[in-house]
Amino acid sequence: MKFIDQTVIQVIAGNGGNGCINFRREKYIPKGGPDGGDGGDGGSVWLEANSNLNTLIDLRFKKIFKADNGENGLGRNCSGKKGKDIKIYVPIGTKIINHQTREIIGDLINHKQKILIAKGGWHGLGNTRFKSSTNQTPRKRTLGTIGEKRDIQLELRLIADxxxxxxxxxxxxxxxxxxxxxxxxxxxxxxxxxxxxxxxxxxxxxxxxxxxxxxxxxxxxxxxxxxxxxxxxxxxxxxxxxxxxxxxxxxxxxxxxxxxxxxxxxxxxxxxxxxxxxxxxxxxxxxxxxxxxxxxxxxxxxxxxxxxxxxxxxxxxxxxxxxxxxxxxxxxxxxxxxxxx
Missing domain, CATH: 3.40.50.300 (P-loop containing nucleotide triphosphate hydrolases)
Structure with a gap:
């Protein structure tokens, strides 16, 4: 196996799902009120150290890692599904650096040590959240926020005494x-x-x-x-x-x-x-x-x-x-x- 000790990848967290505007409509219930659900959080991207790896070769060819978006909210107070996180495995001793700013983000030196590298977007709120005594039919919701996106440089430094x-x-x-x-x-x-x-x-x-x-x-x-x-x-x-x-x-x-x-x-x-x-x-x-x-x-x-x-x-x-x-x-x-x- 070829020894690769440095590579640059792009990580993209998922966007949060949007909140929903919806009103309950059922027979014999003419004024059901708001029942728009919240969106789901976007998936995040994690890096985890694994003692079974000794090279970054798996990351040399796949350069972009994207987590799932959160789903939008639905009526009947149904919340959207959370986006699935993704986990990227790297060798023990991998240093994580922001490729643009050169800031050191983290250093994974123990087996199963992990770090959040790109946080998923926050979910939007459905109109149910905005119901109040003075506003029985809110037509307001919020949109999910955009997930973090960054280019990171991974540098492997072997751990030896x-x-x-x-x-x-x-x-x-x-x-x-x-x-x-x-x-x-x-x-x-x-x-x-x-x-x-x-x-x-x-x-x-x-x-x-x-x-x-x-x-x-x-x-x-x-x-x-x-x-x-x-x-x-x-x-x-x-x-x-x-x-x-x-x-x-x-x-x-x-x-x-x-x-x-x-x-x-x-x-x-x-x-x-x-x-x-x-x-x-x-x-x-x-x-x-x-x-x-x-x-x-x-x-x-x-x-x-x-x-x-x-x-x-x-x-x-x-x-x-x-x-x-x-x-x-x-x-x-x-x-x-x-x-x-």
Whole structure:
């Protein structure tokens, strides 16, 4: 299934039904009085989050959603039928934005959480409503109001506790696959990961956290190079970022330059994302001697003034990954109260 994380749709609520002007006419009852009923309310449009969905592809081709109008009132004090509401199902993590004003309308982050996106019109009143002691034969009614209509932009931001970032082929997908069992594509060419993938990692005592794997970042990503930075938004809800760094970079790339490149593209995209807690994870240690590893790490520490967390792992041979996962769990447990998801 194709991964679609952004689309624009139009939602139209139903109009309210009109009130009715009618007078009771029966044999032997010459002055039956008014009996015009009210109209029915127009149907509303709702959005509801569903955990069984992971893409907005169903909304890519159907762009207009319209609820039913309320029926008009009838004689004998019969009210019109209410218009049927419609419910649009979206993945958990969908943000709703007014397409014209850019106002954020809502954010659906829990299963079955729903939001009213377009309210149906109010019903009109029949002439029965206007009967009084001074007006026994009212010829007045009100019309139903028009339902709300708006264009909304839906943006999916995956909900994960931890997100990975780095250049292509640094081992992000291998790490996520091996620690979570997620079905990610792994190969020795750039951009094997074409869209974000979520994996569930279980540590001791059935403790779990969700990790997100996104496509690699290359120089000029903020200007659209490679796959651009469109998938970085899926890291916005993460509490912790893992910057995966290849200790054996290909094509004569310099490790220092690679780190700077990713950090610069991250900063161009969002200062808030750049300021998130971020651990450096040095991968492919199985391909180098301990002496060479220490030399590289010391150079990086000196260049970037690293004082925070950093790890040495081999995602392919699962060296150091268990300790990394345990530390992630402890970090998330400690910062649970400060969760943004």
């Amino acid at each position: 931890v997100g990975t970032l780095g250049m292509p082929n640094v081992g992000k997908s291998t790490l996520v696959t091996n620690i979570s069992g997620a079905k990610t594509k792994i190969a020795d060419y750039p951009f094997t990961t074409l869209y974000p993938i979520l994996g569930s990692v279980t540590t001791g005592s059935n403790n779990k956290f969700i990790i997100a794997d996104i496509p690699g970042i290359i120089q000029g990503a903020s200007e659209g190079a490679g796959l651009g930075i469109r998938f970085l938004k899926h890291l916005e809800r993460c509490k912790l970022l893992l910057h995966i760094i290849d200790l054996t970079p290909q094509n004569n790339y310099n490790i220092i330059d690679n780190i700077n490149l990713v950090l610069n593209e991250l900063k161009k995209y969002s200062i808030e994302l750049y300021d998130k807690p971020r651990w450096l994870v040095f991968n492919k240690i199985d391909l180098l001697s301990r002496k060479k590893i220490d030399q590289i790490i010391n150079e990086i520490k000196h260049t970037f003034k690293i004082r925070g967390k950093h790890y040495l792992i081999s995602s392919k041979k699962q060296i150091g990954t268990k300790q990394l996962c345990n530390d992630i769990h402890q970090y998330l447990k400690k910062h649970k109260k400060n969760s943004v998801c």
